[in-house]
Amino acid sequence: MNVRREFLVKLAQGAALAGTGGLLWGYILRNEARAAPYALRPPGALAEDDFNAVCIKCGQCVNACPPHILKLQQAGGSLPIGMPYYEPRTGACVMCPDIPCMKVCPTGALSPRLERIEDARMGLAVIDIENCLSWKGLRCEICHRVCPIKGRAITLEAHPRQISKHAMFVPLVHSDACTGCGICEHACPTEVAAIRILPHKLVQGKIGEHYRLGWTFDTEVTKDFKPPAAPAVADAPVPKKAPGMDYLNEGGL
Amino acid sequence: MSQAAQASVEKLQRRTLVARFWAWRYIVLRRISQFGILLLFFGTAHWGWSMGRKVPLLSGNLSASTFAGLIPLTDPFAALQIFLTGHVLKQESLIGAGIVLGVYLLLGGRVFCAWACPVNVVTDAAGWLRKQLGIQAIFQLPRSLRYFILAATLVITILSGLAAFEWVSPIGMAHREIVFGLGMGFTSLLAIFLFDLLILKNGWCGHLCPLGAFYSLIGRVGQVRVRFDKNTCTHCGECARVCPEPQVLNLKKLEERGYVYSGECSNCGRCTPICPEGSLKFDFKPMIRGHNSQADAFQRSTR
Missing domain, CATH: 3.30.70.20 (Alpha-Beta Plaits)
Structure with a gap:
């Protein structure tokens, strides 16, 4: 009986320790990730939550960036730790057509699905x-x-x-x-x-499905009220040679 | 202490200056390896070190890198965490993780800890200073705590969808900021230094670090091991005094196996040169049995 009781107490103690430790750890993680919406990520970056999960914080994109505008967030900074970002006021992305930062990303956090830099939405x-x-x-x-x-x-x-x-x-x-x-x-x-x-x-806002911009499309009703398309009016034929005199003195005096 | 052990200790004390310095060879090699790796990363990031035409030499950091623009290297523990967040990594990362796992399966998992990890330099310094100052422990923690932290890392990763250790890892913090620029990452090193120095001996590496725990688990199959010759050992205990993970030098287990079996051994090379009788030596695992039986046969023939 005593042994079982001891075991149960140990179990409860272990669970309490793991629970509080885990909660604290989880809180730190969530707090760290909270700043993520303010970060500007390199081209091809996955959506915020996926990027947070997949980026391995290796900095190869930083090394590959020709104008050296990418930085890794230092510990204690205002953005999530260790991940690449840029600040346009001090260094803007120059939109390299070959997207070197995305090419070197080993994990796919900068997605290779981005083929043209014009399609990037940083x-x-x-x-x-x-x-x-x-x-x-x-x-x-x-x-x-x-x-x-x-x-x-x-x-x-x-x-x-x-x-x-x-x-x-x-x-x-x-x-x-x-x-x-x-x-x-x-x-x-x-x-x-x-x-x-x-x-x-x-x-960016979002209109939602319930607003319908009626003038942009036809419905069964609006179709009937539309004036019939005006018949194409043929332009008067342009004569090859205009009638009338080209030159008053034609024919010689 | 037996007479033979006493003799061994005296043998150690009589070592010449040259022999004493020679005993440091692995520590010097480890520092060269640790700082060399940092230098390669730093040189590539800041001085544009490259091979041939603009191929960066070693771009990235310990989490993931590319050697010579061709060979991917990925921290397998980080890759595992990302996988557990429910994301599939690019093939490149998976190959990189495989390469790194392969290397450590060959050399012993915690070879990372002793030969590559920059935090090890700090904890070794703290350990050395602690010994010099004779600081006593305030409290004890079980060394198995790291396996619970490892398990917690994986569980929290699954629950939160974020690579739990990578986001708080002082190793990553310090390393990134050595390679990519100064920041608060050094405070994490300072914290670990003070913790190891004043609070718990071998506190971080030996009790808490889940990365070390991860490498301990895969290190069990490591092929480079410390061979133990029970015939020459006099049980003087000098090896256990210098070992940062002395539980791996459990004599009973050593005699049973003939080598350091535990994955917690980091192949740091402290015990092998200190052993006055040469009973501990680095060896390749498949050859250990043969070498030990040879030693046994030699012992029988001289008896």
Whole structure:
């Protein structure tokens, strides 16, 4: 009886120790991973949770990066420990077409499924329109000019204003083309960058299934109300040789 | 202590200066190996050491690396943890883990601890200083604790979906920050140093480290072992005094097996040169039985 009792007590003690230790350890892990949404990862990085799990923290991507912008998070830093990140304001991704950082990743945390660097989605450029020089009416547009996917990731839109003021040319970011390389943030001339790269999760909304943009598609009902397509009107034939006189003095005097 | 053992101890004390320095040969080799590995990683990361045309020499760190742009090397324990998070690694990592496992299956698992791990330099220094200062233990922990920590690592990895040890490993922290730049990683080394120096003898490597526990488990099949010759041993105990894992030198088990059987032996080479009778020697496992029977036969013939 005594032996069994001793055994049970030992068992309970061991379980208590393992439980508290495990809880503490788990807490540290979760706390460490909590900062992950703020990190900008190299091109091809898996989704946040998968990247946290798969990255082995070896730093081969850091060694392979030609402009040396990738860093490993040091212990005690604000991002999850040991994993690669970059800060566009001090060093933007130059979008190497051969994606060397992804190629050397041994674990697949930087996924080889990324074939073209233009398809990378490291983050999304976001413009603070209150502090953007172009939105204030100056001719800046630096972000538009430095953008490697100029015209698709960042476009300029002309906003006409009243007479005596020239039109505003304001930059707009398009998430379907922006890779988040951060060259715009790096180049932005304001004291604190007015265009910044943030992880998609922190800035992008989602419409949801329940909103239907009725004007973008036909339904059984709208189809009936549509005016019939106007018959194609043939243009008047253009004569090969216009009638009338080409030259007043034709035929000689 | 028997007379023969007394004689052995005196033999050790009478060693010439040259012999005393010669006894340090494995320690010197281990430091060269440990710092050499660090230097290769550091040189590749910071000075662009490469082979031929822009092929980095040894890129990465102890978690994973690529030698000469061709041979992948992966920490098998880290790979196991990532696998347990429910992710399949790229083939390259799996091959790398296989290569590293193969090397340690051949050389003995904890050869990593004594010959590659940078933390070992710190714990050896703490152990040496502790001996010089004669610091007594405040409390004891069972050496089997590391196996429980190893099990906890794997369980927490499965539950949290994060490689539990890799996220808190002071080995990884310190190593990364030696290779990639200064940071708080050194505080983890300082903590381990103070723990080993003031609190528990061989505290980190001998009681807590789950990586060492992992390598202990695979080390049992290691092929390079310390052979024990029971005919010449005088039981003087000098080997156990220098050994950081003295439980592996259990005399009864040594006599039974004829070599250091436990995977907890790190092949550090402290005991083999210190032994005054030459009873402990590095040997290749398949040849140990033959060598021991030869020694037995020699003993019988001279009796």
